[in-house]
Amino acid sequence: MAADLNAYLLVGTVLFVCGVICMATKRNGIGVLMGVELVLNGANVNFVAFSRHTDLGLDGQVFSLFVIVLAAAEAAMALAIALNFYNNHLTIDVDRANKLKG
Amino acid sequence: MSGENFLFSVFALLTCGGAIAVVVSQTVVRMAFWLVISLGSTAALFFLANADFVGAAQLLIYVGGTLVLLVFGVMLTASGPYMKIGTSAGETVVAGLIGLLFLFVVLSSVSGVKWREPVVVSAENIATGAVGNTLRPLGLSFLGARPDLSVSEPDQAGRTGYLLPFEIVSIHLLVVLIGASYLARAKRRAEPVDQAA
Numbered sequence: 001m002a003a004d005l006n007a008y009l010l011v012g013t014v015l016f017v018c019g020v021i022c023m024a025t026k027r028n029g030i031g032v033l034m035g036v037e038l039v040l041n042g043a044n045v046n047f048v049a050f051s052r053h054t055d056l057g058l059d060g061q062v063f064s065l066f067v068i069v070l071a072a073a074e075a076a077m078a079l080a081i082a083l084n085f086y087n088n089h090l091t092i093d094v095d096r097a098n099k100l101k102g
Numbered sequence: 103m104s105g106e107n108f109l110f111s112v113f114a115l116l117t118c119g120g121a122i123a124v125v126v127s128q129t130v131v132r133m134a135f136w137l138v139i140s141l142g143s144t145a146a147l148f149f150l151a152n153a154d155f156v157g158a159a160q161l162l163i164y165v166g167g168t169l170v171l172l173v174f175g176v177m178l179t180a181s182g183p184y185m186k187i188g189t190s191a192g193e194t195v196v197a198g199l200i201g202l203l204f205l206f207v208v209l210s211s212v213s214g215v216k217w218r219e220p221v222v223v224s225a226e227n228i229a230t231g232a233v234g235n236t237l238r239p240l241g242l243s244f245l246g247a248r249p250d251l252s253v254s255e256p257d258q259a260g261r262t263g264y265l266l267p268f269e270i271v272s273i274h275l276l277v278v279l280i281g282a283s284y285l286a287r288a289k290r291r292a293e294p295v296d297q298a299a
Contacts, residue, residue: 001107001110001111001114002107003106003107003110003150005217006212006213007110007114008147008151009209009212009213010114010209011114011117011118011147013205013208013209013212014117014118014121014122014205015117015118015121015140015144016208017201017202017204017205017208018118018121018122018124018125018201019121020201020204021125021197021198021200021201022124022125024197024200025125025189025193025194025197026189027188027189028130029179030130030134030172030175030176030179031130031133033172033175034124034130034133034134034137034172035124037137037141037164037168037169037172038121038124038137038140041140041141041144041164044144044148044156044160045117045144045147045148048147048148048151048153048156049151050217051151051153052151052152052153053217054217054218055218057250057251058236058239058240058243058248058250061153061155061156061236061240062240062243062244062264064153064156065155065156065159065240066267066271068156068159068160068163068164069163069271069275070271070274071164071168072163072164072167072168072275073274073275073278073279073282074278075168075171075172076171076278076279076282077278077281077282077285079171079172079174079175079282079286080281080282080283080285080286081285082175082179083175083178083179083286084285084286086178086179087289091181092179092181093181
């Protein structure tokens, strides 16, 4: 497979779709967070591929660095929320989070 | 098949296979393992795309920081050894179908676009690593200078560096990490329901 733009975009799309399926189907809260990480990495692969193969230049790589930093902050925050949920309900099953149900 | 294409095929297969394995795995510990494989191969893809600093940052921050944090989360929220949390078969089939449909739509629309002309990268540039050596241009752009652009061209005037987003992201990281560690402080755990008096 030639390492051209379409191949990188294919990899980015597969990562994104796997992340979305992970977010939609996993019942473990940490599993949902792993789906979020996959989605962000799919976007990063896209940015770096466009930086390499079009005239986007350095902007794509700078943006992917920002995405990495913000994903780390968001993962820490989401993990704090998940730990609080586990401490209150003694389970990490997201289907049990129905206290706010109308 | 050239060396770059072969390496790209290997790492692309590892990345996509690891991502599919994350979706398919039943236990969250195995999901974490396959996510490590997938993100490490993504870092290799970054190195192949002449983004050396981004690849190194991916390995350091994502694999070595965020994923380790997720594994700690898995350890701290572990349920009993015989409790398995799974999804029903119907939900899995519907999710798989929607995912495949979305994949097909995105790929068919993206492969028909004629993108702008690529940057010319010569063989000796790649061999000496001059193209992938992005550390200094990236560092200078975070300080506000753009050494890769010529500001005299009319469509590139005003494209300054990234000093303001850099400062904002630094403060953001500090505030979020302080908030997260306060939120996750040790509290009294709730009593199990069947032990209530």
